[in-house]
Amino acid sequence: MALLTLFLSYPASVGLLCALIFVISYFSTSSGKSAFKWPPGPKPLPIIGNLHLLDMKRQDKSLLKFAKEYGPVFTLHFGFQKAVVLTGYEAVRDALVNFTEEFVDRPPIPIFEEIQHGNGVFFSTGELWRTTRKFTVASMRNLGMGKKSLEGQIIEELGFLIESIKAFEGEPFGLRTFTTAPTNITFAMLFGDRFDYKSPVFLTLLKLIDEVMCLLGSPLLHLFNFYPFLGFFFDDHKRLLQKVEEVRVIIRDYVKTSKINARTDGLRSYTDALVFRQKEGARQRKGRQLFHDENLIASILDLVMAGTETTATTLQWAVLLMMRYPSIQEKVQEEIGSVVGQGCWASYEDRKKLPYTNAVIHEIQRFITLLPHVPRCTAVDTHFRGYFIPKGTTVIPSLTSVLLDPSQWETPHEFNPGHFLDSEGQFVQKEAFMPYSLGRRSCMGESLAKMELFLFFAGLLQRFTFQPPVGIAASDIDLSVPKTTFTLRPRPQLTCAVSRE
Template structure:
């Protein structure tokens, strides 16, 4: 007998709501406080029907027009305080950095990490692991000029990969992702991979697939209703299968490192962590154990691969869409660097327009529009409210980058946002691609170096041409959304750069 016709949408919603109530009802209430006002939530589902899960940040920005720069939204049964605009985000994450330094609820990652690693731990564990990671990565050159040669070398490998196409149209994203990933692999694993290495390609496929699913409606719904989504079929389950494969890959590297570890000559981040584990093996309260190493390594690998490679991807798209901008960058490269040597970090201070373009690209795309959720570490007074300890906070970084009080005509792509009246580079406190405060991205310095060196090296050797018409100018056009509008490119080498002249058409 077919009962499908008897299942009405209202009945289905009622059943799901009851299930959500049962699964989430055990979480307990928060301390009383004085939370900011916001839209009235429905039982169980909160404000879900007022949001577009496919573009959550746009919905939250829209709500701020009615409720102001700080308001409360309910995602399922949990309240989140939303910070919108430069002033609100700065006052919280910078001026009250310690109070807003907790990591908020992120179920899609918590199911995998269980609070281990750096990105999703809290309290003393987070502080100890972060201090260790910062010092260790610094020792291996991350964020300093000593890693410059490694990036330059990888950029040349990437150039050779591009040359193999012979100017035919192709999608550059996969080789770019491999190049970026190889830099963090050298620091964490102590080795780089050939671009055709099967295991390496499989690993990056898992990483890219997870990023896409987590950015989709399935990932958003999982973060709102994790217990419910665990029971429902859908592509979100692939996230955890991929995570497990990544965990196995990292665990195998750790086992190999353990076999030939020399405590007097650590080769990479994993070696340093293993040495610290041995030093503290008698301490039952130590945060240095194998599972924490696996998750910390995963955090570094994921963070050091996906966002930088995606930023470079959108750099290509934007430069194709704005050929006049690309022409000026080419001119600056020709004038400052020329054809005879690879770009270096010292060139940046002599290339204000290129630096402005790179910052404007990151502002314009706002690749992590909602950042990662924060939480207050104590009962926190903020703008006349009292946020109870543990309150989840969403810092809308996209609203900072599109704040009209900070950037003229923010919906338009305009490198002049980072140039003064004399054409010199001008920084902005409202430039927050790596999220400000105590939780600023560990790899921010490395990412800045990679974006500059990879892109200038590519543009030194090639020009970029779309094979289809570029996306539209509106900020909600597909190009403005990572994951959309990715035409193949025709990448051509210039016929000559002799004499150091300018080449607008290369």
Template sequence: MLALLGLAVFLLVWGLLRFRRAISKLPPGPVPLPLLGNLWMLGFKMDYEKLIQLSTTYGHVYTLWLGHTPMMVVNGFHAVKEALVHHAEEFSDRPNVPFFEDLWHSKGIILANGHSWRQQRRFALMTLRNLGLGKKGFEWRVQKEARTLVEIFSATKECPMDPKSAMYTCVSNVISAVVFGHCFPVDDVRFHQLLEGSETIAYFQGTVLGRLYDSAPWLMRRIPGPHQNVFEQYRNISNFIKEEIATHRKNWSLDEPRDVIDYYLSKMLKVTDDHNTTFNEENMIQVVFDFFMAGSETTTSTLAWALLYMLENPDVQDRVQEELDSVLGCDQPAHYEDRKRLHYTNAVVHEIQRYANLVPGSVLHACSRDTTFLGLPVPKGTVIYPNLGSVLYDPEHWETPQKFNPGHFLDKDGHFVSKEMFVAFGTGPRVCLGERLARVELFVFFTCLLQNFTFRLPEGVTHINMDSILGSMRQPYPFKLCAIARER
């Protein structure tokens, strides 16, 4: 017993000494606890506001420990730009996050690294261009789904409704046309199961259970719980995508690819003799899922915040409608090109994204080699958390960062001005792949809704819950509104 006790004490002291040596090689930060690290300080969630508060004590760059894993937090516009742009070569990797590694095995685009990431991302960018992303012909797809959304809202007859489900369906059908080559009926049961599974996965990783999974994967893999449902949901989604791929193989034409799956099948055929290729069916499934989840979740959540902000700021809603009526008239739908004439509306759309701060920390980065950053040591493998929320709320660059203020994007003459510190889509080599599509969707859906409806709280409701559900992104709590048809 004495020998075992002595061994335990020795191992504990040895572990603490190793821990202290590791801490000394990293940027300073709050003292971590054994096993838990600094997770307890964050409530086991990546709370960007708490991370900003810690920067007042430890500076723009500091280290937090996620259990036994060090994470360098980067705050403020200049530090984030320095990390993601000027140190892009060292900080463009993705870390080995146990939950995502067990779920996706580093496949696809979003969480891949090295040769595989470069090949898959290059393919994705080229395919989006070939499919006409950014051209007027493609915008027709967005306009069509926006009109469908108007019809769904109109059918409520101005009664209280939760708008998210309808928006989720219509937004997801845009990206469905891109990856699958077709849309789904709004009442399609399998499609809604796909949406539910995608939403579950997007939400889980940012929760307390997600943090616990990453801290103790060896334990979480072996016990039941909601995390096991996430894996089941992903298996269902993978089977859905496999069925779509099988259908494409039956009807596929090499000379006339119609969507992402067709282009991927064509690419696989062309590289069959390339031993270094990463184009295979496993990567294809994950690329399709990456497209679908990224193209559905973020835009839908941003539109939900947009309607909440209109409920909270009816004067802004009125002014947007006045501009739409005076510039476009009553019946002409807004096109993305119209943003150049709709200065105030364009400013409102940008302010919605800034204030919503949908993905406060981007997706985690990792350091690919030992380096120094702003004079501080950063060992290879260190997780990098670029706190985009600290940029979008940076008081040095925004007049009223904690308030919804479209004036942030207007000059003294009321003309729209772009801002370098508008990093809602990230920055650097890992900038959001679907940024162009998201910009078109947000502008077209938002203007179409405000041309057709005025949004009000249900009768008797006086309080708007502006708190957020913090998962992998900031989502609003469920809410109801009334879509009041405008007289045309």
């Protein structure tokens, strides 16, 4: 009704156009049964579809409610767009593992089309996506991702983070402080060098990433994605594009520098590797050049955003949860102390001897459901679980529904490290643990994220005990309503780091 009121407040020509859209939408959604069997779902209204039934701030929770009524596979109408939603461990895993090629594409999301124009690693499709992703994974591995050689770099960054925390001398400081270290690891891989935490470029990038992520979670931005032809009514997507362009300016400077200092061996960064691949392709002149400047910038931009936000936000949640559950924090510290020698840092290999600590880290990722879902798209006409899903249909595999699936977790809505422990207290990996998604579109940086989370989390608890500020009890810390951005961030809160030395 709010949308109709908005339309009627504009001149007659606009009202006539909206009336025409209304009629077309009505007949398109109210026609007889299709020759193919679509998944069930709530009946859509003209123009708005099922938007009136969604909580725009927590769409993932709305999807869980629909699943109770319509089953694990159902249809929703986001405005004029029809989407198939997959919920629960069985359905999501079936789609992403057994139908990985059928559900491998990304739908054309308007805001990302405006930002990337079909380029980059995450929202591209076809040959461009396959080639860019394969190259990116190989390049990041060459730079140490998933290898022990990167462990020393993470431990060194941990030292810088600890020094910045010690400077607060036990006084309260914001959780956002913990974003610096994991962000710097990503930047070092992308650009070749870490930043000083007070570097103007580093602070500018942190601020821009924060603003972009907040805007991506804006309800008005969702409306732009549903009705891009009404973009002139909205401002959030315009502000977002401006912020992204400011990030691009910094990236272009690094690409320009890399081209000037191009070397044929000893590539120090992902940017260097991209520039080298571009020149190599130009020399060979074989087929279409996929590593053009637009794809270079877009690929780096993807990793600047996604490669920093996820791990940095998870680390904030980790500290907040340790404040909320001090007995769990104490048990982690006792276990690390019994395995790791005094004056030594926990190594990544030590996780095998630290089952409780490992379980806590996994439970943090499960409990926070950091990235509720990233849409897929059918690459071909697909028959799935008795339904027909045409090529080009948006498909939403709900990771929240998997991580909170009551058939897979004893207490899905409680923070319980026991989900990953057997009766003897040994760590148990669960198939339903899929915060990084599955299949060919799974997170490329999974191995890096796992190493960072373990080393940063264990190292911080070796050195500090995290407590709420004076006057706030641990039980008063609210974990129920996170701040919705592109990921589910915790609300801005303060912590105190008490030295254990």
